[in-house]
Amino acid sequence: MTAIITSPETVQETGPAAPAPGRPWRGLLRQPLGLLSAGYLLLLVVVAAAGTLLTPRDPEADDLAHTLSGPSGAHWLGTDRLGRDVFSRLMVGSRPTLLGVAEAVLVFVVLGVALGMVAGFAGGRTDRLIARLGDLVLAVPGIIALLMVLAVFPDNNAAAMIAFGLISSPSLLRVVRAVTMAVRNELYVKAARLSGLSTPAILRRHILPRLAGPVIVQVSLFAASAVLAETALSFLGLATPETQGPSWGNMVGEAASVISVDPWLLVPTGGMLVVTVLALGLLGDTVHDLTVGRARGSAVRPVRRPRPAVRTAVAVAAADVAAAVADGAPTEQGAAAPLLSVRGLTIAFPSPEGEVTVVRGVGFDVARGECVGIVGESGCGKTVTARSLVGLLPGGGRVVAGSVAFDGRDLADPAGREVARLRGSRIGLISQEPMSGLDPSFRVGSQLAEVVRRHHRLTRRQSRARALELLALVELPDPASVARSHPHELSGGMAQRVSIALALAGEPDLLIADEPTTALDVTVQAEILNLLRSLRVRTGMAVVLVTHDWGVLADLCERAVVMYAGEVVEQAPVSDLYHAPRHPYTLALLAANPHLAAVGQELPAIPGTVPPPSAWPAGCHFQPRCGYATEECGAGAIPLVTVAGGHQARCIHVDRLEAAR
Numbered sequence: 001m002t003a004i005i006t007s008p009e010t011v012q013e014t015g016p017a018a019p020a021p022g023r024p025w026r027g028l029l030r031q032p033l034g035l036l037s038a039g040y041l042l043l044l045v046v047v048a049a050a051g052t053l054l055t056p057r058d059p060e061a062d063d064l065a066h067t068l069s070g071p072s073g074a075h076w077l078g079t080d081r082l083g084r085d086v087f088s089r090l091m092v093g094s095r096p097t098l099l100g101v102a103e104a105v106l107v108f109v110v111l112g113v114a115l116g117m118v119a120g121f122a123g124g125r126t127d128r129l130i131a132r133l134g135d136l137v138l139a140v141p142g143i144i145a146l147l148m149v150l151a152v153f154p155d156n157n158a159a160a161m162i163a164f165g166l167i168s169s170p171s172l173l174r175v176v177r178a179v180t181m182a183v184r185n186e187l188y189v190k191a192a193r194l195s196g197l198s199t200p201a202i203l204r205r206h207i208l209p210r211l212a213g214p215v216i217v218q219v220s221l222f223a224a225s226a227v228l229a230e231t232a233l234s235f236l237g238l239a240t241p242e243t244q245g246p247s248w249g250n251m252v253g254e255a256a257s258v259i260s261v262d263p264w265l266l267v268p269t270g271g272m273l274v275v276t277v278l279a280l281g282l283l284g285d286t287v288h289d290l291t292v293g294r295a296r297g298s299a300v301r302p303v304r305r306p307r308p309a310v311r312t313a314v315a316v317a318a319a320d321v322a323a324a325v326a327d328g329a330p331t332e333q334g335a336a337a338p339l340l341s342v343r344g345l346t347i348a349f350p351s352p353e354g355e356v357t358v359v360r361g362v363g364f365d366v367a368r369g370e371c372v373g374i375v376g377e378s379g380c381g382k383t384v385t386a387r388s389l390v391g392l393l394p395g396g397g398r399v400v401a402g403s404v405a406f407d408g409r410d411l412a413d414p415a416g417r418e419v420a421r422l423r424g425s426r427i428g429l430i431s432q433e434p435m436s437g438l439d440p441s442f443r444v445g446s447q448l449a450e451v452v453r454r455h456h457r458l459t460r461r462q463s464r465a466r467a468l469e470l471l472a473l474v475e476l477p478d479p480a481s482v483a484r485s486h487p488h489e490l491s492g493g494m495a496q497r498v499s500i501a502l503a504l505a506g507e508p509d510l511l512i513a514d515e516p517t518t519a520l521d522v523t524v525q526a527e528i529l530n531l532l533r534s535l536r537v538r539t540g541m542a543v544v545l546v547t548h549d550w551g552v553l554a555d556l557c558e559r560a561v562v563m564y565a566g567e568v569v570e571q572a573p574v575s576d577l578y579h580a581p582r583h584p585y586t587l588a589l590l591a592a593n594p595h596l597a598a599v600g601q602e603l604p605a606i607p608g609t610v611p612p613p614s615a616w617p618a619g620c621h622f623q624p625r626c627g628y629a630t631e632e633c634g635a636g637a638i639p640l641v642t643v644a645g646g647h648q649a650r651c652i653h654v655d656r657l658e659a660a661r
């Protein structure tokens with residue numbers, strides 16, 4: 001019976017270390033200095049945009065009777081050497097200054113973010129080329145570059161500030177590149193690729209949001225330096241000369257020229273600059289604190305689980321269906337030709353000593369609707385075999401020989417185009433770490449809807465509805481509430497259900513499940529196994545299940561492939577393996593299986609360990625650990641032979657094993 005166990009209590013949940021989502025701007029409310037800075041900068045923008053609309057006096061009106069008058073009721077910040085109102089001029093002067101800063105920031109952000117993302121995501125030669133170009137630009141002395149630009153475009157503030165943005169952009173590029181590289185290697189990004197999301201969609205959905213914090217920090221720091229650069233150029237009379245109207249730079253220049261007569265004039269003009277630069281710096285600090293705080297705060301966080309579950313009709317139906325599978329009832333398409341046919345699969349990884357073969361000559365079939373388990377000790381090649389089926393070999397691994405035919409298509413073609421087309425749609429993958437496949441920045445519903453939209457040309461509304469259906473299909477008790485949750489708000493079992501829903505979004509014919517219950521506690525394991533079993537029957541999909549747990553194997557699979565040190569050593573219907581193993585390794589694994597041991601019985605561990613691929617013995621790979629081994633076992637390669645209908649073993653002592661039973 002499928003029992004959905006949830007409780008209304010609040011639990012301590014360990015979430016991903018990545019920045020958790022939420023509304024960072026809410027945090028700003030708790031940071032008075034940051035709030036004040038943001039308010040000041042906003043006010044400045046409004047004042048700059050309003051021009052003379054808000055000024056108390058005409059900023060260009062001379063009053064030669066009141067020059068350099070100092071603060072008064074009529075002129076709050078005093079007057080300049082022509083008797084013009086300093087306060088009004090500062091207000092109007094903010095426009096060219098902020099405009100120049102905006103131009104510089106725009107160029108800085110567009111170049112820095114775009115090139116940084118391309119470099120970080122593409123890697124390799126593209127990355128090296130962009131990084132070198134960035135280094136080259138940074139090596140150019142900024143002031144010389146600006147003087148050259150102003151020599152070509154005299155008095156042109158815009159040209160100078162655009163050039164300033166350009167020569168400063170490599171510093172942002174470096175930050176963006178580093179963040180992109182880190183996020184690119186997150187498992188949820190790999191999972192997004194697996195689920196069929198295109199590169200632009202991954203960049204937009206998963207990378208860009210993670211860049212927001214670092215980019216805002218960099219922009220606020222850069223904007224502060226752009227304010228100073230704009231002011232310095234105007235002060236030197238190289239950009240925004242006084243003839244073009246007041247700017248903070250030319251006002252500072254004017255105040256400096258009369259410093260001996262009226263030192264006060266430098267106070268409001270210089271003060272404005274100091275306050276603005278300070279506000280930008282404080283805002284950057286606040287954003288930094290908020291983003292870092294969110295990353296820390298997400299690690300352990302009390303969350304409330306959704307409301308208590310009710311036993312659904314689906315759960316009951318699942319139990320009925322599970323019983324049908326356990327009885328060996330054929331699935332709808334069970335008698336058809338194999339859906340997946342693997343032959344002579346050989347996989348190698350690069351190493352300093354050359355390529356090392358880690359999986360050799362693996363072959364098995366999976367019928368439509370069938371569940372085939374791959375079992376064996378750690379390091380035998382189960383995961384590598386499973387991942388090669390979806391073209392996701394890690395660390396430069398490649399299929400060096402053999403074929404993988406899926407519904408008549410060759411998935412082992414070196415370009416990997418076919419497998420990329422089918423991945424996420426006709427072939428789904430779920431992994432041991434459910435949390436790692438989910439982007440911490442987005443709500444579950446939106447991640448799911450995005451993948452749905454990718455596979456079925458649906459509108460946003462339709463894909464959201466389908467996402468809820470999928471969450472219901474994986475028997476989450478309150479799909480709407482789960483859809484609204486962020487991944488860190490889910491328990492491990494719920495997260496695994498969500499990742500199964502993601503894998504099901506493309507309605508796959510084949511699901512590759514790589515130890516899907518390893519990271520879960522025992523009761524949740526049972527729930528997920530029940531779910532997988534009922535889903536198989538409801539959807540008719542086949543499953544390749546990687547496991548080292550014989551209990552899981554017996555629970556879910558009809559057939560099993562036993563792997564040892566990169567080779568298939570035995571494959572048979574699960575019940576045959578249990579009752580009549582034909583390879584000493586299978587026998588030893590079963591004997592060491594705690595599920596089959598009597599209480600108090602000492603488990604007979606297999607002596608020794610699985611040899612690494614570089615130290616595979618000649619002949620039978622298991623012979624150094626085998627109680628049946630003879631000299632002949634090391635003489636040459638041992639073939640996999642059929643020992644009974646549908647039962648194959650790679651052992652020359654099959655008869656001795658049979659006699660010993």
Ligand SMILES: Nc1ncnc2c1ncn2[C@@H]1O[C@H](COP(=O)(O)OP(=O)(O)OP(=O)(O)O)[C@@H](O)[C@H]1O
Pocket residue numbers: 349358376377378379380381382383384385394395396397548612613
């Ligand atoms: N990225 C890699 N680079 C080099 N060798 C690798 C890499 N990944 C796996 N291997 C090697 O391939 C062999 C098979 O590893 P694999 O992860 O498939 O074993 P497994 O049976 O799935 O073990 P586990 O149950 O621990 O996941 C191992 O010897 C391992 O060292």
